[in-house]
Every structure is written in structure tokens, then in C-alpha cells.
Amino acid sequence: MADKKAQLIIEGTAPVELPVLTGTVGPDVIDVRSLTSTGHFTFDPGFMSTASCESKITYIDGDKGILLHRGYPIEQLAEKSDYLETCYLLLNGELPTTEQKAQFVSTIKNHTIVHEQLKTFLNGFRRDAHPMAVMCGIVGALSAFYHDSLDINNPQHREISAHRLIAKMPTIAAMVYKYSMGQPIMYPRNDLSYSENFLHMMFNTPAEIKPISPVLANAMDRIFILHADHEQNASTSTVRLAGSTGANPFACIAAGIAALWGPAHGGANEAVLTMLDEIGDVSNIEKFLAKAKDKNDPFKLMGFGHRVYKNFDPRAKVMKKTCDEVLGELGINDPQLELAMKLEEIALKDPYFAERNLYPNVDFYSGIILKAIGIPTSMFTVIFAMSRTVGWISHWKEMIASGQKIGRPRQLYTGHAQRDLPR
Ligand code: SDX
Secondary structure: OOOOOEEEOOOOOOOOOEEEEEEOOOOEOOOOOOHHHOOOOOOOHHHHHOOOOOOEEEEOOOOOEEEEOOOEEEHHHHHHHOOHHHHHOOOOOHOHHHHHHHHHHHHHHHOOOOOOOOOHOOOOOOOOOOOHHHHHHHHHHHHHOHHOOOOOHHHHHHHHHHHHHHHHHHHHHHHHHHHHHHOOOOOOOOOOOOOHHHHHHHHHOEEEEOOOHHHHHHHHHHHHHHHHOOOHHHHHHHHHHHHHHHHHHHHHHHHHHHHHHHOOOOOOHHHHHHHHHOOOOHHHHHHHHHHHHOOOOOOOOOOOOOOOOOOOOOOHHHHHHHHHHHHHOOOOOOOOHHHHHHHHHHEEEEEEHHHOOOOHHHHHHHHHHHHHHOOOHHHHHHHEEEEEHHHHHHHHHHHHHOOOOOOOOOOOOOOOOOOOOOO
């Protein structure tokens, strides 16, 4: 991979030759690992120009709006695959055969129930606690129940932990929701698909078990696929960094959940609906766009912009199409969808957004579909966390298997030089 060289000339020192590494596709990288021997660090707060690792899982071309999972375009996976097949692909690198898929689905179904004692954890939270706070706490606590699979150097332990997390996240998410509603918790049903089972645990009660709408189950499954993985985003990088210390996978995923919660990241889907509520009417769009452009105003257009995509986020396109399909099939005429589409239309014509390549991202339309499915806004980022668990754990597995050293960045120190205490 290193047949090219870069030369770094620093005043007063001999030129430094650095290997240039080439991947399958995408930008070459300059391998700066030897730079410390020259007494220098690179400086890249926010990692705008930094490749933190080598990976084979997901590729994004931000200029062309391309997203590939193990080489397969997200549009094709969203249209023709399902979430558990996509999970298998992300975890193992290839699509499963029919037998492998059946075995994987059966394995996941065997891990959907959580330890009965986990229910007592819920009682420590107020009923109105934010679901992400509860999710973070409970997932982190899972490591207290699975002492049999915490040896991260054992591939079987890594495999069973990955399966347990993928299987249990919907159960935990539904528990968190039911607790907030004061309703009894619904146990998983293994006769249902992954998405049907989640909606069953969310919306059925012991008093009434209704069949799950295939329209809603398909929409849910597509939302899961669209959020499954996204290269080295903030929460995935958090999971990799936590994992590099040797922390157990449940603690690492809890760290990812915490990082995802921020409104600049996974918390944006909840913030989009709040923003649309605040805008309220098409007549207020210009006022809010002015706020978004005002550098003295912290308001940002939620669901717009992306560190990597300087074109449409391909997931947003699929999400918008799914929006139209689901609301049409359900006969829902959601004024917030109309408002969101008008906001997108006006923003994309505005020079401020056009000049900065700010387009709708995955979060812009997802909330409208989640609302149509009946999921409360406070649960939107929990859904994102559930979906992204397979991406997080796939990157965790890849990082552990690569034998990567502990992540430990350095800094540019601009504080006081050494000084003595004045006594
Ligand atoms: C996700 O990384 C991933 O892959 C994340 C994700 C995933 O799947 O894991 O895709 C999921 O997190 C999607 C993003 C969700 N967040 C939001 O929708 C929140 C709103 N978006 C912004 O906060 C922002 O766009 C970020 C955080 C997403 C990206 O920020 P960057 O890359 O640091 O870009 P920037 O802030 O440097 O923006 C460049 C310019 C700035 O203006 P200038 O200083 O050049 O004048 O664009 C402006 C920004 O102020 N800008 C916005 C804006 N986003 C960027 N201005 C108004 N509204 C916005 N939404």
C-alpha cells in the first residue's frame, strides 16, 4: 500500500520522508506515525483531515454522496435487504447464504431476552428521565451480567457479545419506553421478525396483542438499515477509542450511546422535530434561516449539513422516499412533512447553504417516519442507537482483531511554562 512518498520540509530540520498509503478507493493517507521521532506532532482538532484507522467496513464519498457497506450501496441494501442481513454483512464482510442467514436469525432470536434483574435498574430512574440516559445506564450495566463473554481476546467471546448486543438493544429500548409510559414491559416474541418484534414490545400490552402492520414493520426495518453504520463518525470513533483500552464491549457500546446523544450527532433527529415545532408554519421559515445564518445565534438548521457529505446524504434521499411511501400507505397527511419539504426547498436555494454545501442529512426526514410509526420524539435517538449498535460492534471487533495499540492523542500545549509555587 505504500509505494508513494511525501516529503515534509520543516525549517531548520532535514526533510522528513513519509509513506503515502493507498486504499481500495478514496483519498490516499500520509502515514505520520514516524513523525514523533522528529519532535513534532500533527495538529488536527476535530479530525478534519485525519484517518484514525484502516477499515474494510464502510466507505463514504462525501462529494458524490456515496455510502457503501462492505462495497454494497446503501440504496440497494435499503431496497432489497433487511436489517439482520445487513448486520451479518457488516459483522462478517459478506452477505450470508440462505443457511447462514437462517442460523444468524436463530442465534439473534436466542438472545433477545434480558436478565430479569435488569428490570430493577429501571426503578432507579424517574419515569420522565430522558430515554437515552436510561439506555446508557442499562447497556453499561450489561457487563455485570455477562462475565462469561468479557475476554476481548477470545474471538468466541467477541462474537457472542456482538450477538447479545444486537439482540438485546430492541428489548432494552422497548423496556425504557414502557417504563416511561408506566406500562408493563412486553417480552420478546421469537415468532416475529426483528422489526415486528420491536414494534410488538413497544406498542402491544398484555391486555391487547395486535398484529403488527407490515407497512410499519418494513418502515422500521428500513430505518434500522439506514442507521446501521457510517464509517468513523463521532460515536463509532468513541467506541473504537474505548475499545482500544481493553474495556468490555458493553461498556464501549454505552460510551457510543453517550456520544451519539449530542444534538450535533445522533440527537439531531429529535432536534429536527423540535425545530419544526418551533418553526410551526411556512411563513416562519425565512426567520429561522436567518437565525441559522447568524453567527451570533447558536441556532443551527437541524438535520442539515454534514462533516463528510458535501452533497445529498444518500440516506436522506431514501428516507424522504420512505416518508412519502409510509405516509401515503397510512393515509397520513403530516403538516410537518410539508413544512420540512418547504424548508429543504428554500434552504437549498439560499446562497449561505449552497456555498457551504449544506444538504439534508439522515436525520432530516427520519423523525417524520418515526412519528408516523407512533414513536415519541424522546425515543428517536434511542432508535438511532439501536440501529447503530451493529456498526459500533463491527468496528470494535475489527479494531480488536487488528491488534491496534491504545488510542492516545497528544496536544499543542499553550498553558503556563513550568513555574514554582509562590511560598
Ligand atoms: C449525524 O459523522 C457522521 O457520519 C454522523 C452521522 C452518522 O450516521 O453517524 O451521519 C449522523 O450526526 C448527522 C449530522 C446530524 N447533525 C445535525 O443535523 C446538526 C446540524 N448540523 C451541524 O451541526 C453541522 O452540519 C455538523 C455538526 C453536522 C457538521 O459540522 P462541521 O463538519 O463541523 O461543519 P462546520 O460546522 O465546520 O460547518 C461549515 C460551515 C460553518 O459556517 P462558516 O464558519 O463556514 O461560516 O457551515 C455552517 C457552519 O456554521 N453550518 C451550518 C450548519 N451546518 C454547518 N449553519 C447552519 N445550520 C447548519 N445545520
